[in-house]
Amino acid sequence: MSRIAHWTIATTTALSIIVIGGCAQRTTPAPVIELYQGKDYRDFEADSWTQKTYQVKKGDTLFAIAWQTGNDYRDLARWNNIPKPYHIYPGQQLTVRKNANAAPSATAKNTGQTSKINANQAVDRPQKQAYGDEKSSTKTTADSNAASDFPSRVSRWQWPANGALLNRFSLQEQGNKGIDISGKSGDPIVAAADGKVVYTGNALRGYGNLVIIKHSETFLSAYAHNKDIKVSEQQWVKAGQVIASMGRSGTESVKLHFEVRYKGKSVDPLRYLPRQ
Template sequence: MNGLFRYFALCCAVVILVSCGWVEVPSEGTGTSRYKSSSTVSQNRSNQRQIPGTVLVQKGDTVYGISRKHGVSVRSIIDANNLKAPFHLNKGQRLRLPQGPVHVVQRGDTLYSVSRQYRTDVYTLAKNNQLKSPYTLHAGQRLKLPGGAQKKPTVRNARTSYTVQRKPTTSGLSPRVNAQPSYKPTTVAKAKPRISRKSIPKPPPRSGSRFSWPTQGKVISRFGVKRDGLRNDGINISAKRGSAVMAAENGVVAYSGNELRGFGNMLLIKHSGGWITAYAHNEKILVKRGQKVKRGQTIASVGSSGGVTKPQLHFEIRRGMNPVNPKKYLGS
């Protein structure tokens, strides 16, 4: 009889505790138990759930780190959340993420074709959208674009692949990944630079059928598609910083500048027969647009400008708009 009474009393106590809204929740990292209100637990879960357009600050997060992770600028995060210097963040703080430009995927789009439209690179698009190889896209999918990305206008020119205008060009180069995928912040391209056929001299005749090597060093990135689905339109040659970069053939400098994202200080040299060679990541450029150069002439010095961290030369050979494997056209 006494045992039955104790059992009944225990059941009543449990019912009373449950009706009061208390549950037993283990405390973090101790293995012991601590009592918390069920309403508090619900509130914590509500705070931790994902809310579109926001991010919940974790321990160790910084404004810069969040901007890199989500592909938005530091300034836009500061402005959107009215943050004040020195911009310290607290764990559990919720930040609004500014909605940057997006591209709605159309039928037939590829990550590469989208990168071409917005003058960015495949690596940045894949990273901003957390895409994995083989980077398959679906119609209607929304791709976050890097801050400052602008759609490249459609250009028509019946006589040549390059548009005639007074400003210099990098339109002969596709903004694809051109080196090892170790990127650092670079300046976003401004107005579209273009080659002007009217304002540069006619290229001199070539000295031979093959091009010469532009610098001495080890090839660290070969032409073509990589394992992760990215593509190199040329080759990358590791060399000592400051080493001479030489013209691969007689020609005329069609572009000298650093407007194209990821390529740093770059030269385009136009050769007779519709050939173009490109030299990127230079430390210094020693020739000007419109200047005629000879095969083997020093035109720049090896550096690590643009989207690379180690001294190297990104070198391309193009026939018109089409990149070709430089090793097939370089002399021994």
């Protein structure tokens, strides 16, 4: 056997011993990457909204808090016994995570009134359209009560509009919290995944005419600056179903601003959307 062959065998054997020895000395399990539709989301899962309560600050609205914490504003109103027109006040402590073991509140069932709260102490006077029309708002709360309504995971995502990508997601504090897609006025905007429409309106500053869809107990998506909205609150929609038309409400140019939230935290939509 040649000297080169002897050297090759010896080197291979030494490397094998090093690798095996390294594995034998490991005291923790080998790292496993948890994938969601083929994408690693552990980096933002740890930073998602986990608090059970939220203290209302000046300028807050119930809807804005719901969007920030990944909830349907109707659920927040019900959990905190806040009647229409959903007045809240600075310093008020709100429950923002459902307690599955908690018994239904008698107050919420009978009157829905909060205790000794002056309605004139509202932080922001809500716009009527911010909470949908009376017909959609009074639809059974049983729909939002049943956890089985939503899947544990989103089966698939798709692009909400056809157009060029104008702006990407940014992790900067004042950066873009979603992506912007170009288009012409009136172009169709579709649901990016199956879900229930939990908000339609223009009460959130900077978003114009807005649609928010809840896809699971942890995922929401938002479609901003619409010209027209084609769906109503509490309506179930399918991925690819037209929900609005592209416009420029709340912005200077025609575009779709699209956001995805995981447990209330803004995440990069491109992690989920198929590559174009």
